[in-house]
Amino acid sequence: MQTIDLSKVGLRETNKMLQAQSAETNQTSWEIVNPRGSHAIACGLNAPIEVTIKGSTGYYCAGMNQQATVNIHGSAGPGTGENIMSGKIVIEGDASQYLGATGQGGLIVVKGNASSRCGISMKGVNIVVQGSIGHMSAFMGQSGNLVVCGDAGDALGDSCYEARFFVRGKVKSLGADCIKKDMREEHITFLRGLLDEAGIDADPSEFTRYGSARKLYNFHVDNAGAY
Amino acid sequence: MCGIVGLFLKDRSLEPRLGEMLTAMLITMTDRGPDSAGIAIYGGETPGRSKMTVQSDDPDTAFSDLGAKLQDAAGGPVNVTVKSTHAVLDIPAGSTAKVRAALNEMGIRVMSFGDSLEIYKEVGLPKDVAARFELAKMSGTHGIGHTRMATESAVTTMGAHPFNTGPDQCLVHNGSLSNHNSLRRKLRREGIHIETENDTEVGAAYLTWKMQNGATLGEALESSLQDLDGFFTFVVGTKDGFGVVRDPIACKPAVMAETDQYVAFGSEYRALVDLPGIETARVWEPEPATVYFWSHNDTPTATEKAA
Numbered sequence: 001m002q003t004i005d006l007s008k009v010g011l012r013e014t015n016k017m018l019q020a021q022s023a024e025t026n027q028t029s030w031e032i033v034n035p036r037g038s039h040a041i042a043c044g045l046n047a048p049i050e051v052t053i054k055g056s057t058g059y060y061c062a063g064m065n066q067q068a069t070v071n072i073h074g075s076a077g078p079g080t081g082e083n084i085m086s087g088k089i090v091i092e093g094d095a096s097q098y099l100g101a102t103g104q105g106g107l108i109v110v111k112g113n114a115s116s117r118c119g120i121s122m123k124g125v126n127i128v129v130q131g132s133i134g135h136m137s138a139f140m141g142q143s144g145n146l147v148v149c150g151d152a153g154d155a156l157g158d159s160c161y162e163a164r165f166f167v168r169g170k171v172k173s174l175g176a177d178c179i180k181k182d183m184r185e186e187h188i189t190f191l192r193g194l195l196d197e198a199g200i201d202a203d204p205s206e207f208t209r210y211g212s213a214r215k216l217y218n219f220h221v222d223n224a225g226a227y
Numbered sequence: 228m229c230g231i232v233g234l235f236l237k238d239r240s241l242e243p244r245l246g247e248m249l250t251a252m253l254i255t256m257t258d259r260g261p262d263s264a265g266i267a268i269y270g271g272e273t274p275g276r277s278k279m280t281v282q283s284d285d286p287d288t289a290f291s292d293l294g295a296k297l298q299d300a301a302g303g304p305v306n307v308t309v310k311s312t313h314a315v316l317d318i319p320a321g322s323t324a325k326v327r328a329a330l331n332e333m334g335i336r337v338m339s340f341g342d343s344l345e346i347y348k349e350v351g352l353p354k355d356v357a358a359r360f361e362l363a364k365m366s367g368t369h370g371i372g373h374t375r376m377a378t379e380s381a382v383t384t385m386g387a388h389p390f391n392t393g394p395d396q397c398l399v400h401n402g403s404l405s406n407h408n409s410l411r412r413k414l415r416r417e418g419i420h421i422e423t424e425n426d427t428e429v430g431a432a433y434l435t436w437k438m439q440n441g442a443t444l445g446e447a448l449e450s451s452l453q454d455l456d457g458f459f460t461f462v463v464g465t466k467d468g469f470g471v472v473r474d475p476i477a478c479k480p481a482v483m484a485e486t487d488q489y490v491a492f493g494s495e496y497r498a499l500v501d502l503p504g505i506e507t508a509r510v511w512e513p514e515p516a517t518v519y520f521w522s523h524n525d526t527p528t529a530t531e532k533a534a
Contacts, residue, residue, distance in 0.1 A: 037497035056496050056510075075510060077496060078480055096480065096512060115512050116477055135477075135515065 230256025260374030265348025341395030
């Protein structure tokens, strides 16, 4: 295990060291202490390493992640996991706004709550939140899955495409073109697998599925007056 | 982008350290606002006396013998404490309006008035502004600070935050208001004095106007959610506490922390990391379109209460 004291080593050096790891690296286990809410910790990683951050992080932690596992032992600031490609991010505390924005793959797990715009414009990432999420989550979500064990705020899935949402609790309101859908056996099986992967103990049959009504995909002449 | 910090002490033994703690928080937010900085501090009141903080670009001339010059208007002794470009006037209670009129004639700007509030703000890096006014040495019950990255108007002293909205009241803002021009015209027609082209000053003037027409601060903040268009996280200071409100979209960041000793506000968690006991504090983001208040006059509660 390599331990980096961020307050001594500095952000650029820390990220340079982590980004320099290759697929064949023997140094697969890293620990970052004294994060002190700094921005952009462990960004742009591209190796099968595991990085554990002991404390809370600021903006854009683990952005653009590929292959790596990043554990945050605290809460995470805005834009955590932005544009994640693959790998895994696990947040022990809460996550601030636009978690996993535009994420294209991989898995993000939040043990606490996530704030507004969780999974905005998601493009393939899977996000599992043990608590609740804020308003405008998964706005324009294109693909991937957002799983919420608690409640969802206003305008869930507004203008979404093919992203899927599974919510166990209440949804304050659905966004434009987002509707409730049937929870079929295939969805329960899929959700069970995703919850297992996330390490969260919840009964998949208690969730409701939401997704696009596909009414906004194409221009409709009756809407011409709106332009 | 701007930075906001706020600290409300429940534990009175921390009061001598308020300025020091708030200054450290303010300097951490330099990245969010390197143009100018300001702080509002509630240092306590003296019975029978009121306070005004005043500012001049030429303090040597303006503050020379100021106490004696104001004595007639004040109807009693005026004590002047000069701090760089600012001065705190200790005046007899009830003389604020007359002293203000006299100051206007002298061309000296009033930054704040009330019984407890002092406002200091200037152009420059937060660390330089803090050093200039020796903010770290101040004690008090609560205070708020702001670091500014100007987007809507010029980088000037009067464009810096906090803005005074009424006796012992002030406002800081992160965001931008988009209907400030029309609202400024409307408020000026109503007789409200607005000095700059700054959007936040209009927000402050709006709250002042609402309260002059009978609204409580809580009601004024509630109605600001209807009447102000744009993005905002507001923190307001009052004589006995502070309040927080975010617009319904809530894209401007806000983090709060509460322990038995204090309630703290920061634009980012970074601003809070050196507070005592932060590791075990309750840390959360205030909800959008919700008015929060903490007051010394009410028993502190673990749950936030709407005004």
